[in-house]
Structures are given as C-alpha cells and as structure tokens.
Amino acid sequence: MVTDASSATAARSPFGPRAHHQQVRLFRIYNHYRLVISLMLVGLLFVDPFTTDSKFRWLDYYQAGAVSYLAINAFVGLMLLARLQPRQRHITLSILIDILIMHGLLLASTGITNGLANLVIVSVAAGNILNPSRMGTFYAALAAICSLGISGWAVLVINESADDIVRAGSLGILYFAAAFVLQGISKRMMRSEALATSRARSIAELEQINQQIIQRMRTGILVLDRFGQVRLANAAAEELLFGSVNSQGSAEHQNRLLPKPLRKGLEAWLKNPNMRIEPFQASPTSPLLQANFTQLDQERGDQILVFIEDMSKVTQQAQQMKLASLGRLTAGIAHEIRNPLGAISHAAQLMEESPNLDNGDKQMLDIIRRHSKRVNGIIENVLDLSRRRAANSEQVDVRDWLTEFTQDFQQTRDDGSKAIIELLADDAVPPARFDKSQIEQVMVNLCDNGLRYSKQQTGQNRIQLVVGATADGERAYVDVRDFGPGIAREHRHSVFEPFFTTDKSGTGLGLYLARELCEANQAHLSLVEDEQPGCRFRITFAHPGRMI
Incomplete structure (x- = not known):
C-alpha cells in the first residue's frame, strides 16, 4: 500500500518520479532539523530554569507547546525510520504545524521580538523548497498574517509598543521575499534535474542501442590494455577468437589472454604502428582472420582497439x-x-x-x-x-536431423554397397538454423569421400558421425570422420581451394562447394587436426539467435 501510494504521488508530481524522491529526501533532512530545534527548545527549559514569569506571558503554555512540538517531530521521525513514504499532504501539514506552533510559542513568550521569529523564516523557506508552487506563497501569507496578528493583539490588548507592528511587517516582507526567491530557484533546479534525467535516459538508451549493434556485428571488436589483456569483446570476437558466444558482452571474459598469433601481431604492431600483421588462425578450426589495431586513447595510449575481420568472407567474395x-x-x-x-x-x-x-x-x-x-x-x-540459390534457413534439432539423414543416405547410395555409419551424439545439443537441402548436400559429399577413402585404406565402407556442442554449449557441430590414409600436412591448407585435388579422378570442387554451402548458411567447415587415423571434417553451425 505504501508503494502504491508513493507511485501515485510521484505520478502526480509535475516534475516526475525523480523529483518526488528528491522531495522526500529533503523532507527527511528538514525533519532532522525540526527534531534538533525542538530538543533545543525543551532542553533550554531545564538548562536555564525560569524563576520569574516576567520573560513569558504564559510560561505553562510555552512549556506545553515546546514539549508538544518535540513529541510531534519525534513521532514523524519514527514513522520515517519505519520506511513511511510521506505524501504531499503530509509535507504540507508539517509546514503548517511548524508555522502555527512557532507563532504560538511567540505569543506565549515575549512576542514578535523573540528570536523564535527567525525560525519562522526557516519554516517558510523550507515550505517553498519542498513545494515550489502557490502553496509556498500561502505559507508566506499565513506566516505574515500570524505575525501581524500577534503584534496587533499585543498593541491593542496589552499595550505593547507599536514598533512590534513594524517588525511584523518587515518579517512579512522577508517571508514573501524568501518564498519568491526560493520558488524560482527550486523550479529552475527541478527543471534542470528533469532535463538532466531526460538526457541521461536518452544517453542510456543510445548506449544500449550501440551495445546491441556492436554485439550483433559480424566484425569482432576487442578493447585491450597495453599488456594485451582483454578488457572488452563483442560476441563476434568471442566466437572468432575463443570459439564461444557471449551475448551479454565481455564482462565475463575480462583479463583473458589473447591467442598466440594475435599476441605476436600485437607485439609487432606496438613496435611499428604502421605495420599490418599477416592473417592468422586463432585455432585449427577457426577461419582465417585479419586484425587491425588502433589507439583508443590517443593521448594516454592505455587502451587499444582491435578490429577482427573474417578473411574467409573476403576470400569468398574474390572466389565468387x-x-x-x-x-x-x-x-x-x-x-x-x-x-x-x-x-x-x-x-x-x-x-x-x-x-x-x-x-x-x-x-x-x-x-x-x-x-x-x-x-x-x-x-x-x-x-x-x-546458379546456387540463397539459403532458406529453418531451426533444426540436429540430433533428429542427423539420424534421419543417416537412414536416407544408407538407402540412396549409388553403388548399393552396405556402409557402416557409426552415429555418436551428446546428451545436450543446442538447435541450429540452416537450409536442410544445402547442408545435406555437404554431408553427402563428406560421407561419400569418407567411405571411399576408408575402403581404400581398410577395405571397409566405414565412417563415423559425431554431433555435439561447442565448449560454450551455445552452438552445435557435426563431425564426419573417415579411417582412410589422411591428408598430408603440406596439403591441409589447400583442401578447400577450388580445383585442388589429390585424386586423379576428382574435380577438385567438392570440398570447395561444401564450404561455400556452409558459408551460405553461416556455418563453418573445417579440417580438424588430431592424432586419430584418417580425416575429421567439422561443420560448426552459427548461434541460432545471432544469425543475420
């Protein structure tokens, strides 16, 4: 109920919820002031005991008023400690009580000449700060009427000097002056704060949009310190360099070490900023990458901005x-x-x-x-x-799709021979998004090659299909392993080039076409190097939520 009331009050505030919260905070500070003043008034009754009633018109009423004022302020303070969210009417009532009680104490003491009249100015000023509207002018008018009323009563009834009326008039002028000045200052400050809040919100929204754009970019972006430690990285950089996808940015990967080829390139660039480093591979299964460095802070040079480009895109365009x-x-x-x-x-x-x-x-x-x-x-x-057509991607359960593909492939083999296909699958495999017909064409090419080379080496038509998830658990992959003679190390970087073949009867376009089809589906086909016999080709699918 308190929260709902606070929200409704904030909604009615002319300067918005933030101004209302500021108003509540100022009221808490003002109540501390009221509590200190009331304690001092009550304390003075004991520190300076009165032996005569000549200083006061009605000492008993003055003492009762001071104690009541302390009790009211203590009660309000306890309510604020209990997390009470004061509404506007509570603040208005508190200011009115202050003005009336202070004039009551003036009336019970020595009149308008008492120093307590200065405290009325503070109450009027506080009222105009907390409520810079026509209500603030009402506070000044009420205080001026009360002061003139006390002075007029003293002159007419107890024959006080007419100078009290002049003093009351001067105080009234001070009340109105304080009201008008503080209203103007408060309104200007609130407008400035509202403008600053609006601009801060716009900047935050713009920053969020920029963050989303950077995270969705296919170009990897890194921010490094001068020691080569990763401070910030977008999702593309995480995927290209570290083989993981972090959609929330780089907070989880701060202080991560760079891949060795990129670290050497950074050291060479630091020695010669005009040097352009050679393309590199972050891992055997990653595409060919190109890094460009620039100083993020030209004066201090503490941070370095790195753009990571996938060179396979450029190579693909040239080959296309x-x-x-x-x-x-x-x-x-x-x-x-x-x-x-x-x-x-x-x-x-x-x-x-x-x-x-x-x-x-x-x-x-x-x-x-x-x-x-x-x-x-x-x-x-x-x-x-x-005449290759564009990919028509759809979300696919990779395990079910691969099981179905294996059955269809067995039934549609050209030579009619029986193939041994071992299918291994992890328990948790994320979905992928691709064109089934195009990736099936890739799988047919890889499986046919694998069966052919396995039979040449072992006499058996045998391959192994493995479906699993990358290290970050965000992307699926499919491995096609054969048990053939393997590929010579000097030829491993050329197997995907067009018209390259080690088979006299081959055209040299099968693997190139397979990689082209994978790239069209934002997947990556690579040759995995391990200590096992034969070859292992891996199709790593893109994150289904990041495909463009």
Whole structure:
C-alpha cells in the first residue's frame, strides 16, 4: 500500500518520479532539523530554569507547546525510520504545524521580538523548497498574517509598543521575499534535474542501442590494455577468437589472454604502428582472420582497439567473382563442349562393341570414358556454383536431423554397397538454423569421400558421425570422420581451394562447394587436426539467435 501510494504521488508530481524522491529526501533532512530545534527548545527549559514569569506571558503554555512540538517531530521521525513514504499532504501539514506552533510559542513568550521569529523564516523557506508552487506563497501569507496578528493583539490588548507592528511587517516582507526567491530557484533546479534525467535516459538508451549493434556485428571488436589483456569483446570476437558466444558482452571474459598469433601481431604492431600483421588462425578450426589495431586513447595510449575481420568472407567474395565469371563462361560454352563430349563418349561405346579390340585398345577406351565423365562432372559442378540459390534457413534439432539423414543416405547410395555409419551424439545439443537441402548436400559429399577413402585404406565402407556442442554449449557441430590414409600436412591448407585435388579422378570442387554451402548458411567447415587415423571434417553451425 505504501508503494502504491508513493507511485501515485510521484505520478502526480509535475516534475516526475525523480523529483518526488528528491522531495522526500529533503523532507527527511528538514525533519532532522525540526527534531534538533525542538530538543533545543525543551532542553533550554531545564538548562536555564525560569524563576520569574516576567520573560513569558504564559510560561505553562510555552512549556506545553515546546514539549508538544518535540513529541510531534519525534513521532514523524519514527514513522520515517519505519520506511513511511510521506505524501504531499503530509509535507504540507508539517509546514503548517511548524508555522502555527512557532507563532504560538511567540505569543506565549515575549512576542514578535523573540528570536523564535527567525525560525519562522526557516519554516517558510523550507515550505517553498519542498513545494515550489502557490502553496509556498500561502505559507508566506499565513506566516505574515500570524505575525501581524500577534503584534496587533499585543498593541491593542496589552499595550505593547507599536514598533512590534513594524517588525511584523518587515518579517512579512522577508517571508514573501524568501518564498519568491526560493520558488524560482527550486523550479529552475527541478527543471534542470528533469532535463538532466531526460538526457541521461536518452544517453542510456543510445548506449544500449550501440551495445546491441556492436554485439550483433559480424566484425569482432576487442578493447585491450597495453599488456594485451582483454578488457572488452563483442560476441563476434568471442566466437572468432575463443570459439564461444557471449551475448551479454565481455564482462565475463575480462583479463583473458589473447591467442598466440594475435599476441605476436600485437607485439609487432606496438613496435611499428604502421605495420599490418599477416592473417592468422586463432585455432585449427577457426577461419582465417585479419586484425587491425588502433589507439583508443590517443593521448594516454592505455587502451587499444582491435578490429577482427573474417578473411574467409573476403576470400569468398574474390572466389565468387572468379567462379561467377567462370560460370558465365561455362554456361555459354557448355552446349558446345557437351556436344563433342557426347559424341566422343558415344563413339567410345560403339568401339567397345567391336569384336576386334585388343587389350591396349580397351585400355584406351577406358581412359576416354573416364576422362569424358570427369570433364562432364567439372562442367556440372561449375554450373551448380554459378546458379546456387540463397539459403532458406529453418531451426533444426540436429540430433533428429542427423539420424534421419543417416537412414536416407544408407538407402540412396549409388553403388548399393552396405556402409557402416557409426552415429555418436551428446546428451545436450543446442538447435541450429540452416537450409536442410544445402547442408545435406555437404554431408553427402563428406560421407561419400569418407567411405571411399576408408575402403581404400581398410577395405571397409566405414565412417563415423559425431554431433555435439561447442565448449560454450551455445552452438552445435557435426563431425564426419573417415579411417582412410589422411591428408598430408603440406596439403591441409589447400583442401578447400577450388580445383585442388589429390585424386586423379576428382574435380577438385567438392570440398570447395561444401564450404561455400556452409558459408551460405553461416556455418563453418573445417579440417580438424588430431592424432586419430584418417580425416575429421567439422561443420560448426552459427548461434541460432545471432544469425543475420
């Protein structure tokens, strides 16, 4: 009930809730002042006992008024300690009680000439600070009327000097002057505070928007100290450098060490700020990255701002331009190539039917048939690249999808042979967002390659599929492991380049096309290096809540 009443009072305040809270705080301070004054008035009754009634008109009334004033202030103080939220009417009533009790004490003592009249000015001033409106003017008017009333009564009834009326008039002028001056100051301060609050709110909203934009950026942003410690990092930087996603910013990852390649680049840049460091990989499964450094504080140089760019995007764009040109060229001449290619293949088939072929001729025909098929495959792959459609992403339960894919893949194998596919899955795998048809095309390519190389090495069509979550538990991944001879270390960085192949019958576009399809779905295809036999390719899906 107290909270609701406070909220309603704040809503009615002309300067908003913050001004109301400021008003309550000032009233608490003013009540401390009232309590001290009332204690002093009561204490003076004991410190300076009165042996004569000549100083007071009605000593008993004065003592009763001082004690009552102390009791009222003590009660209000206890209520404030009990977390009472005073409303506007409580503040108004307190100011009115102060003005009336002080004039009552003046009347019971020596009149308007008593020093207590100065305390009335404080009460009027406090009233205008706490309530800078027409009510504040009413406080001044009430105090002036009471002062003139006491002085007029003293002159007419007990024959006091007429100078008291002049003094009362002077006090009335002070009351009104204090009211007008303090009202103006209070209103100006409240308007300034309201303006400052509004601007602070706007700045906070702008900061929140900027924070959201920075967190959603695909460019990694780091703030480092001069020792290379991470002070701030956005989500993209966490993902690119550390393989984790922190959507709330970098507060949890302060003082984290940089990856070794980036730390060496920072040391080289500190020695030569004009130097541009070479692209690097934060980990074997991360994409190729480019870092740019700049001083965040040009004067002190304490902090360094780092922009982390995913170079695979730039490389992808260059390769897309190259393949787009190649695709247009291939589309233009595909018909011209396929016609003679078809004639060559058909002629080879006719020659195979001849009964007069020796073994050498048969070998030549086999070479013609295989290379005709290879040329046709190259044309088909390049055409697929040039007319690739945009991804149609949907949220997918990766475990269920991979189980279904494994069953379909077993049933639709071209050679009809039985494949051994071991499916391993973690208990908790986050969902992913991707185009099923495109990622299935990637999986078919990886599985076909894995089965082929496993059979070459072990004589068995055997692969292993593993689905799990990254270290931060935010993203899913799928591993395709074969048991073949593996890839030579000098070729590991070239396996995703177009037209690179170690198989004489391959086109060199399968893995490139697979990575292109993964990139179109904001996933990353990488070759994982470990001590196990064969190759392990990993598809790391993007965070489903951060996809753009």
